[in-house]
Amino acid sequence: MAETLVLPDGITLESGARIAPLEIAYCTYGSPEHPAVYICHALTGDAEAAVWWDQLVGPGRPVDTDRFHVICANLLGGCKGTTGPGSINPATGERYGLDFPLLTMRDLVETHRALLRELGIERLHAAVGGSLGGMQILQWALDHPEEIGRAVLVCTTARLTAQNIAFSKVARHAILEHDAMDVARMMAHITYVSDEALRRKFDRARRRPEAGMTLRTDFEVEHYLDHQAEVFLARFDPHTYLYLSRVMDYFEPFAEPVTAPSTRFLLVSFDSDWRFGTEHSVFIEQQLLERGADVVRHEVASPWGHDSFLMNVPEYHELVRGFLYQEAAHAL
């Protein structure tokens, strides 16, 4: 589904390292005549926003592809068509692997901007992202507010906590020291869902209690984690996990001088999210308000934890729809 843009001259990273050529896999939806809405995906997403974010993006959805021209690209460092550690390093003829340079949030943003330049889009009606997606949009809006009319930041953060970094570190340690992407994914998955969600879905149910106790998989929640890991391993490059998770750890945009952004912000958090919960959105709100920005923030009740941003949560969807569409009508 995704198209690929090839930039032979590539991109110079914030670190000074150069990646060339640069390939960017992207999808577009809706008419180019409509206001442009850019979607940034999270850690394990891809360019096909209308697939992985089908609850939010599509005909009649809050990000309505009948009304907006929607663009989404696989992230720099990704493994879904955009240049990343799994790509061939032209200097060696081999895959980059751990020779891929470290990335910053700004590098991810510059890749999106390079794509938009090629597409001839100078200004976005809006940009929308959850988790790592929201972090990119925040960086983008702080650096180039004139390019983004409205920013929708869902369950995101401007500053990972020590606990966030700790989980991230253990996942990377599992991959780097033990080639254990399955362990990394299982652990991360637990942090994406709430205690309550796991309780509702599985509680303490066992698949075959008549078989007696075992050290291996028995409880339904264990089968679920096994399945999650298996599916994920088949589709994801562990190196991308290393690089993109690290971008998040180092992200701290308000540690730099930031002037008043003209972008208007909608911040949404979920009350059961224990990864980037409401306190993270409150921090972003405070930082933006101190700098004179226009910010609306909502905490939405949802039992699904961090993953709520991908789920059908009507209150959240209505907030996004209202912010994008009413404003669009006003702007058009």
Place this chain on the structure above:
Amino acid sequence: MAETLVLPDGITLESGARIAPLEIAYCTYGSPEHPAVYICHALTGDAEAAVWWDQLVGPGRPVDTDRFHVICANLLGGCKGTTGPGSINPATGERYGLDFPLLTMRDLVETHRALLRELGIERLHAAVGGSLGGMQILQWALDHPEEIGRAVLVCTTARLTAQNIAFSKVARHAILEHDAMDVARMMAHITYVSDEALRRKFDRARRRPEAGMTLRTDFEVEHYLDHQAEVFLARFDPHTYLYLSRVMDYFEPFAEPVTAPSTRFLLVSFDSDWRFGTEHSVFIEQQLLERGADVVRHEVASPWGHDSFLMNVPEYHELVRGFLYQEAAHAL
């Protein structure tokens, strides 16, 4: 420090499996003339209660070794002197390893009871334990209330949640599939401490920011986890981790018929504990009250998460002291 009791005839487990000979490593403190207080250790503890629980156990401490005769044994399945998967299987002349039979909470309790029989102790003034330690005491008091006058159950549970089991599963998966005890320990350690504790201790501090970004260890919280894993690997048998963590997953004493226990219970939980938080103690309290037991429950404010039971938290210590000592004076 620990002594070892050898029971040549061993023990028959709840499953019917037999472990013989059975060695039990144990420590005693204080005069045998004083009322006996039994300590049960948690997942990674050992018999030396006055070392690992020095905040609670010792001369002048809440579990006062000048006033009580304190006994603590390494758990069945352990790796600190009591027979476990690292012991030699007499049937093969090799270490048991994964041939060690699966254990139940009752099996751990029966091992403690076998020790007490040998020591000639028929009744305990009290039994005290945190986390897995508390689970053993709960099972013991429900099965043999006449043997335990007072039970102190600190940040424990009678029913692991799906999230608890999920973390436990990922740790076992890391050990079984990747020989990655370090990953298991790092992850578990995050669940033992609160978000707030990590924030206070490390926040986002980096050890060598001037060295630039790295995929490997950089933030202080990462150095801390590396250190925790290294220390732990040097002292602990991964097989013990497998077996004892699984005992916890299957533990659900109130799923069986329980008659009114005559033991008096003190339940303590900590407000920052997100592993076995107050809701776990509330559940135990409800179950015990429904069965007519004498129960006192307190939630104590402490920033340290689950690990609070090992820390110097004065309110908690005074609760334990009051429960043990005033009652002791009354009983003597």
